[in-house]
Amino acid sequence: MAITALRPMSCLGIMALALGCSLGLAGAAEAAPDAKLLAAAEKAQPALIETLKEMVLIESGSRQVDGLLKMAALVEGRLKALGAETERRKATAGAGADIVLGVFKGAGKRKIMLQAHMDTVYGPGILDSQPYKIDGNRLYGPGIADDKGGLAVILASLQILKDAGWRDYDTLTVLANPDEEVGSMGSGELIASLADRHDVVLSFEPTAAKSIVKGEPLLLGAAGIATATMDVKGRAAHAGAAPELGRNALIELAYQLLQTKDLAKEIPGVTLNWTELNTTGPRNQITEKAQARGDVRITQPGAEKKLDAALQAKIAAGKLVPDTETTVKVEIGRPAFLAGDKGRALGEKAQGIYREIDRELGLTPMTGGGTDAAYAARSGKATVVESFGLAGFGYHAKDEYIEIDSIVPRLYLVTRLLTEIGKQ
Template identity: 35%
Template sequence: MPSRTAAAPPTPAALLAHAEALMPRFRDDLRALVGIDSGSASPDGVDAAGAWCVERLAALGFGVERMPTAPVDGTRYGGVVVGRKTGRGTKRILLFAHLDTVFADGTAAARPYREVDGRAFGPGVCDDKAGVVAALHAAQLLGETGFDDFGELIVAFTPDEEVGSPASGAMLASLAAGVDAALCLEGARENGDLVTARKGVADVRIRVRGRAAHAGVEPHRGRNAAVEAAHLLLDLQALNDARPGLTVNVGVVTAGERPNVVPAAAELSGEVRAVTLADLEWALAAIEARAAAPVVEGVSCEAERMAVCPPLETSATADLFAAVEAVAAELGLVVGGAATGGVSDANFVAATGVPVLDGLGPVGGDDHAESEWLDLTSVPGRVAMLAGLVIRVAAG
């Protein structure tokens, strides 16, 4: 049986016109999703948002799977929603965004979705509910303009990005393995820039063990863990900028229990952020080496890597950024690329080795604040650009 002749892909002008025509539906979808409380700590709320997405994906012709996550350290999280659509091409493309917000249950009712002067407001409106809706609308745009020259289009929505993706990070990385491109729907920067690099981050904890003694009667018998902790704090602080962009922050220091006792224990908790994985590993090794060589006699230290999120390096984003620049130019848009110290799910995906680009959602700002906003006028161009990028990747 002869194969169907491939139709010409929709033109940039057609994509933009169709995205503009879909704006009333976009606004209705965004209003509905913002109206669902889905804080990271509310798995039922996240799953309610996921159920809404399941209906939309199914209506767009996707095969949909809801993947529960396992509890992490006794904490339950919502599930992952995955939609798959098979096309006539060969390239596999992943669109991903997160369902969770930083806001508590009740916020959606207390501060409902509203629009003022071309901006939308509400909990999670930019981070990342507009990204979720943008992914759905890009898929709708492709379907309604007859484009299916991809091998597989995968859409994934995760439940716990705002707390570091402890339950879904490995699942998302597994979904991304082997795809030809992964497109992250975090919001664009306030000036419209995409995100071409993110620092990696590692949480560290150092436990210090000394020896208690009466501070008045026999202090010489003590081994002061607090003094060692003070030296450690200063030595770790000195690692800042030892490599370009490297930051080390000890945010919590605890020691001792009573003022008349030489403290036998202390603990430091902090984080390391670095532009490259090599620099992140270098800093962690430096911290571990310092902990292994205490300066206070009779005191021991143990450094522990609590969590490590690898960086999103420009080597992973360069080709896709060049592609999206070309797509944007065809749409009459100009896009820039920005580096940031914050992490996203794109970091985990980049660690699989696949090309990834971040910040492809609509333009917004004031994330995590009551004033969080979304520029509704940016939506048609961003949705058309996303669909155009899928078309360009599918064409190889």
């Protein structure tokens, strides 16, 4: 989980560690599995692993445009081969890579979108220190879980459904973006507007490995992320010869930070932690300008506005250093993701499908990480559920891997769930 200036990063590695997850009802009456789909899922595993390997061997950090364009070519080529009308769109911000869209037209009623991202958190040369490799049930490589596993599940699921002749949808859209790990600033609006034209959005971030949490859970909520910035303008003066002529911005900033550090605790659905500090310097000058930045997490939409109002009121209430000027602002990055009742209902349907193959599927209500599902669910129009990707661990960290034995259950889940959605 990298952190840049305005853009805290996403990702769901910590999902597993956050707030627990509820497992499906073991022992509930099971339906028999769809034998054809299950057999097809089993048969698809080797090809999925090949695809995964091909993707992992393309280094595609969020700022590696060459690698991202190679990923886009791979994904677009596969979608075309599956019969999609494809399109590239330039991300509207960031490194200048492409978003890939693939649209399938079917014979049914529902409009369904599947989304995953092509970028990783790693820098150039990562394959030298963290190569693709297999070890027992684990397949290692940079980005293999987050989120190349998600892309591979989408492509393999669509192949299975194509082979089965499934066309029970009006529109099936696949979106692969190149900037999720840097906040989706160049693709988030497209995700939000496209999602509004679909009934259901399945998002394919990874789920957690079994050593971290049981039940390969789907995700129903994630915190939104914002940045609080406080600026103080004082007056410079010689720190030795005439300090009394200065107005120390650093001292005033320290005062305002103490005044505001607990403000969010009184506002439901938002947290604020001041984490960064910058001053103009130099050491021998009374500080003219000082700035602090804070990490804001939002679990109730709109709570950041209440925090902003409380911050404005607090700094207006008084100052320690006369003649200084303090301003503060809260800028939202990725919004909060709240799947709501309809998302939970879809998650429960997915739990039933996992039970058909004697597996339990967890539903995690909320994580502190960010996700593109938040853009898809922003207006509340589409039903959105997250984490249909493969089970894994080590993303945003080291020795990232997926669990091979999560491949068949995920393919079965996604293909069965899509056929169920198509019937509705």
